[in-house]
Amino acid sequence: MLKSRRIKGEPLFKIQRIEEESPTKSFIVRVLAVLAALTAGGFFLSLLGHNPLVIYQAMFKGSFGSVMSTQGTVKIVVPLVINALAVSLAFKMRFWNIGTEGQMIVGAIAASYFALFKGNWPHFLLISTMALVSIIAGGLYGLIPAYFKARFSTNETLLTLMANYIALYAVQYLKEGPWKDPGAKGFPQIARFAQNARLSMPLGVHFGWIIALLAVPLVYIYLRYSKQGYEIAVVGESEKTATYAGMSVPKVIMRTMFLSGGLAGLAGMLQASGADRTLTDTVAGGVGFTAIIVAWLANLNPAAVLLVSFLFALLEKGGGYIQSMFKISASAADVLQGIILFFVLAFEFFLRYRIIINKKGD
Amino acid sequence: MEKEQLNGLNAIELKGINKSFGSVVANKNIDLTVRKGEILALLGENGSGKTTLMNMLSGIYRPDSGSVFVYGQEVHIYTPQDALNLGIGMIHQHYKLVDNLSAAENIVLGTKTKKQSMSQLAKNIEQLSLHFGLNIDPNKKIYDMSVSEKQTVEIVKVLYRGAKILVLDEPTAVLTPQESKKLFAIITKMKEEGNSIIIITHKLNEVMEVSDRVSVLRKGECVATVETKKSSAEQLTELMVGRAVDLSIERPETFKSDPVLEIVRLGVRNDEGVEMLKDVNFDLRSGEILGVAGVAGSGQKELCEALAGLQKVEKGAILYYKENIVGRTPDEIIRLGISMSFVPEDRLGMGLVASMGMTDNMLLKTYKQSRGGFVKRSPARLKAKALIERLDIITPGTETPVSKLSGGNVQKVLLGREIESQPNVLITAYPVRGLDINSAYTIYDLLNEQKMKGVAILFIGEDLDVLLELCDRIMVLYDGQVQDILQADQVTKEQIGLLMTGQKPRELKEVR
Ligand SMILES: Nc1ncnc2c1ncn2[C@@H]1O[C@H](COP(=O)(O)OP(=O)(O)O)[C@@H](O)[C@H]1O
Numbered sequence: 035m036l037k038s039r040r041i042k043g044e045p046l047f048k049i050q051r052i053e054e055e056s057p058t059k060s061f062i063v064r065v066l067a068v069l070a071a072l073t074a075g076g077f078f079l080s081l082l083g084h085n086p087l088v089i090y091q092a093m094f095k096g097s098f099g100s101v102m103s104t105q106g107t108v109k110i111v112v113p114l115v116i117n118a119l120a121v122s123l124a125f126k127m128r129f130w131n132i133g134t135e136g137q138m139i140v141g142a143i144a145a146s147y148f149a150l151f152k153g154n155w156p157h158f159l160l161i162s163t164m165a166l167v168s169i170i171a172g173g174l175y176g177l178i179p180a181y182f183k184a185r186f187s188t189n190e191t192l193l194t195l196m197a198n199y200i201a202l203y204a205v206q207y208l209k210e211g212p213w214k215d216p217g218a219k220g221f222p223q224i225a226r227f228a229q230n231a232r233l234s235m236p237l238g239v240h241f242g243w244i245i246a247l248l249a250v251p252l253v254y255i256y257l258r259y260s261k262q263g264y265e266i267a268v269v270g271e272s273e274k275t276a277t278y279a280g281m282s283v284p285k286v287i288m289r290t291m292f293l294s295g296g297l298a299g300l301a302g303m304l305q306a307s308g309a310d311r312t313l314t315d316t317v318a319g320g321v322g323f324t325a326i327i328v329a330w331l332a333n334l335n336p337a338a339v340l341l342v343s344f345l346f347a348l349l350e351k352g353g354g355y356i357q358s359m360f361k362i363s364a365s366a367a368d369v370l371q372g373i374i375l376f377f378v379l380a381f382e383f384f385l386r387y388r389i390i391i392n393k394k395g396d
Numbered sequence: 397m398e399k400e401q402l403n404g405l406n407a408i409e410l411k412g413i414n415k416s417f418g419s420v421v422a423n424k425n426i427d428l429t430v431r432k433g434e435i436l437a438l439l440g441e442n443g444s445g446k447t448t449l450m451n452m453l454s455g456i457y458r459p460d461s462g463s464v465f466v467y468g469q470e471v472h473i474y475t476p477q478d479a480l481n482l483g484i485g486m487i488h489q490h491y492k493l494v495d496n497l498s499a500a501e502n503i504v505l506g507t508k509t510k511k512q513s514m515s516q517l518a519k520n521i522e523q524l525s526l527h528f529g530l531n532i533d534p535n536k537k538i539y540d541m542s543v544s545e546k547q548t549v550e551i552v553k554v555l556y557r558g559a560k561i562l563v564l565d566e567p568t569a570v571l572t573p574q575e576s577k578k579l580f581a582i583i584t585k586m587k588e589e590g591n592s593i594i595i596i597t598h599k600l601n602e603v604m605e606v607s608d609r610v611s612v613l614r615k616g617e618c619v620a621t622v623e624t625k626k627s628s629a630e631q632l633t634e635l636m637v638g639r640a641v642d643l644s645i646e647r648p649e650t651f652k653s654d655p656v657l658e659i660v661r662l663g664v665r666n667d668e669g670v671e672m673l674k675d676v677n678f679d680l681r682s683g684e685i686l687g688v689a690g691v692a693g694s695g696q697k698e699l700c701e702a703l704a705g706l707q708k709v710e711k712g713a714i715l716y717y718k719e720n721i722v723g724r725t726p727d728e729i730i731r732l733g734i735s736m737s738f739v740p741e742d743r744l745g746m747g748l749v750a751s752m753g754m755t756d757n758m759l760l761k762t763y764k765q766s767r768g769g770f771v772k773r774s775p776a777r778l779k780a781k782a783l784i785e786r787l788d789i790i791t792p793g794t795e796t797p798v799s800k801l802s803g804g805n806v807q808k809v810l811l812g813r814e815i816e817s818q819p820n821v822l823i824t825a826y827p828v829r830g831l832d833i834n835s836a837y838t839i840y841d842l843l844n845e846q847k848m849k850g851v852a853i854l855f856i857g858e859d860l861d862v863l864l865e866l867c868d869r870i871m872v873l874y875d876g877q878v879q880d881i882l883q884a885d886q887v888t889k890e891q892i893g894l895l896m897t898g899q900k901p902r903e904l905k906e907v908r
């Protein structure tokens with residue numbers, strides 16, 4: 035940190051935007067962020083009377099210590115990665131799609147229709163249809179705000195946000211109304227999917243992990259090397275320039291949002307058919323919002339999205355594990371997560387700004 | 397020099413300033429002094445490090461080494477606030493105003509003065525402006541302002557904060573000659589009151605007119621400081637470029653064929669429904685440069701955009717080899733071989749993607765033409781490298797974001813790309829806006845080279861001297877109408893000037 039002579043009446047420190055960036059510094063700051071987060075979290079744990087090192091070790095063990103815990107962690111990672119990729123696609127275009135939550139739900143609803151009512155179809159046909167309709171449904175749901183933005187320049191942030199709630203209420207309506215399971219003794223829930231409508235489980239985790247793993251390089255290549263990815267970057271930078279270059283801006287916006295929504299929709303299908311084996315109103319359960327943080331921390335880079343998703347899953351899975359192991363309350367585990375997250379996010383600030391401490395005036 | 401320092405006559409003294417960005421050395425061991433009550437002109441080609449040096453004075457960058465003295469005291473400037481506390485205010489090339497606030501609100505924004513009523517504030521501002529002969533309406537919103545008005549707000553902003561040392565980075569690049577005159581009157585007045593002014597400009601006549609001394613930068617080094625009175629435009633150019641430069645522009649004779657482009661009764665309205673082009677008729681032949689003169693906002697932008705398919709045409713036709721292209725998409729027009737490059741006031745504007753490197757910018761208008769779904773970067777990279785060589789573009793590399801290049805280099809990238817696409821029609825607006833002399837001449841040579849290849853060129857310019865020397869014919873626009881089209885070697889600057897203001901000199905003969 036720098037020092038400068040402090041003039042009377044000046045604050046103790048000043049904040050300056052960093053105009054020059056350096057990759058080494060970014061890396062060091064990010065490592066420091068994790069260390070600071072763990073230290074602060076550790077302090078909190080000691081206050082509760084625990085040995086932080088033991089707890090951290092347990093968190094890691096709880097998420098990756100055994101085959102079963104690793105499988106559980108991967109299960110959390112899958113929807114997070116796919117949603118964060120969906121967010122990245124839109125954000126690259128500076129289209130603030132904060133509606134992957136809703137797009138995921140809508141995808142899950144569409145897939146569930148086939149799972150519930152066409153359960154007698156052959157497995158492969160049924161699963162392919164479910165995947166396809168989830169992509170189309172999620173994509174169309176993403177297309178709505180895109181259309182309004184392209185056509186009437188409405189604010190996409192507001193529209194995608196509100197669409198989340200509409201989707202959520204739609205599942206709740208289905209659960210309590212038309213799709214209510216008559217066999218659940220009046221309890222409002224949707225029936226479990228037939229065996230045919232469930233994803234296979236290679237290596238003990240539902241098939242979604244293979245999709246997620248494939249999606250990462252695909253989205254990377256799409257953004258970095260395809261013509262459409264190039265168009266996304268240009269439109270994100272300046273719509274005027276894009277028009278000048280002969281691009282159709284509405285077309286690019288709508289196409290990209292269809293893809294973004296489609297990816298999120300697919301995540302919904304994978305979650306319902308692979309993990310939950312039914313449709314619940316927590317099928318997304320906030321993943322769409324967490325994905326925004328993941329995408330942001332990953333700087334919209336697909337490879338980094340994968341890494342950051344694992345870190346988030348570790349926090350969540352490990353948090354659950356220490357609750358049962360050390361009788362730490364659920365809220366305390368949440369606070370720990372919050373502290374760690376706060377530090378990681380706060381340190382991002384230091385990548386963009388520098389703080390200058392003023393020396394006392396002489 | 398020693399004595400001046402003792403007397404505290406120097407407002408600013410820079411000693412051995414160095415600054416690098418990665419491998420690019422922007423400033424090398426620079427010594428510079430600015431006296432109290434003087435106007436120092438800072439001259440240098442694009443990319444010679446002028447803006448960087450001034451940014452270190454105003455707290456945007458910090459020097460890698462070297463020391464800064466302000467009124468004899470050694471100081472360290474870390475933030476723009478530090479600079480202001482020392483009395484240094486900078487007017488940047490790109491203005492930093494909040495669009496939907498009023499002038500007065502922008503002026504007090506971020507200051508720690510006690511809350512005062514808006515009317516009191518307006519009064520203070522008026523007083524300040526009156527004193528220096530500045531003309532602003534404190535309640536006018538920034539988005540309603542012309543470039544020159546915005547600049548005035550920027551100036552009042554720093555004066556209001558008590559600046560005694562004013563740094564102006566290419567303030568006249570976007571002003572009309574009349575507006576520039578006004579600005580010079582203001583800074584001359586400031587100087588007479590003992591303030592110090594550093595002004596960056598590429599226009600040598602301005603340097604000669606307004607400055608007391610000139611410091612010349614070349615490739616990051618300060619090569620000379622001279623008294624303006626004892627110098628000449630030729631000497632300054634030579635210092636700046638490093639060799640003698642011939643200041644006349646060629647106009648090669650070419651064979652002119654039938655019209656490539658015929659504009660017939662063209663009418664265009666803008667988004668607000670105002671008629672911007674009225675009944676415009678002209679033609680453009682291959683192997684000629686048709687210049688367009690006119691005061692800012694006479695329909696130049698609309699004409700360019702209509703030709704490029706970016707602006708809806710209300711009436712009339714644009715015939716390209718006898719075929720009407722009105723209604724074609726921009727993409728189709730690019731494919732026909734009509735290239736348009738418009739250098740707007742903010743320079744980057746719509747022709748380039750600021751955050752992308754040269755390679756990706758080379759692809760902007762041609763990426764669709766390759767086969768398959770992927771962009772082909774390696775040929776584009778080769779093109780970028782060739783362009784760097786050919787036009788002497790100063791950049792750390794083909795992947796450095798073009799926003800990091802200095803203004804002149806940005807324009808070379810833009811025009812270079814358009815020429816690289818081997819168009820049949822080249823429309824170029826303000827291609828030398830803000831360029832240093834050497835770069836401007838490179839651009840004129842490029843245009844002439846294209847003309848000799850048989851390209852039809854529409855050149856929208858600001859500088860009448862250049863239009864008269866470079867173009868074959870000159871079309872004068874006034875209020876969206878073609879006043880006249882004249883043979884460039886048969887008119888005078890005065891005659892065009894009159895036409896530009898809507899008057900028709902009687903003795904002009906029609907050459908259309
Ligand atoms: N932030 C930056 N990052 C990298 N290079 C830069 C940056 N700012 C300026 N440069 C480089 O430093 C050199 C000097 O630039 P500049 O000071 O803008 O020149 P001038 O104002 O004289 O046209 C140029 O080569 C430019 O590309």
Ligand SMILES: [Mg+2]
Binds near residue numbers: 443447448489565
């Ligand atoms: Mg500059």
